[in-house]
Amino acid sequence: xxxxxxxxxxxxxxxxxxxxxxxxxxxxxxxxxxxxxxxxxxxxxxxxxxxxxxxxxxxxxxxxxxxxxxxxxxxxxxxxxxxxxxxxxxxxxxxxxxxxxxxxxxxxxxxxxxxxxxxxxxxxxxxxxxxxxxxxxxxxxx
Numbered sequence: 001x002x003x004x005x006x007x008x009x010x011x012x013x014x015x016x017x018x019x020x021x022x023x024x025x026x027x028x029x030x031x032x033x034x035x036x037x038x039x040x041x042x043x044x045x046x047x048x049x050x051x052x053x054x055x056x057x058x059x060x061x062x063x064x065x066x067x068x069x070x071x072x073x074x075x076x077x078x079x080x081x082x083x084x085x086x087x088x089x090x091x092x093x094x095x096x097x098x099x100x101x102x103x104x105x106x107x108x109x110x111x112x113x114x115x116x117x118x119x120x121x122x123x124x125x126x127x128x129x130x131x132x133x134x135x136x137x138x139x140x141x142x
């Protein structure tokens with residue numbers, strides 16, 4: 001009965017071949033281990049590239065939050081202080097406007113900082129794949 005042709009990119013773990021020599025088994029083990037490591041490295045590379053993209057988005061939010069807060073402080077302090085000074089003393093108007101703008105800026109900076117959480121940067125699919133490979137290898141040894 002002919003064995004199906006194995007394509008390394010499709011089936012990483014071939015069906016066992018009956019009655020093979022020890023050297024053939026070790027040869028297959030070396031080849032399959034090498035393939036497994038190449039696939040794990042490729043997965044890690046793609047996952048790290050994805051995480052760097054998320055990191056860039058977090059940096060963008062932090063910068064945007066900082067710029068908006070800075071511009072808001074300058075413009076609103078000038079305009080709102082003048083408007084509120086008609087109702088309350090000028091020092092109170094400046095204080096009210098400044099606190100509100102700083103709260104908005106702090107909120108945007110907080111949202112950007114959350115993108116830097118360690119769990120968002122961890123290559124979770126690669127770690128899970130390594131655990132699965134380890135469990136499979138232990139099962140094969142038994």
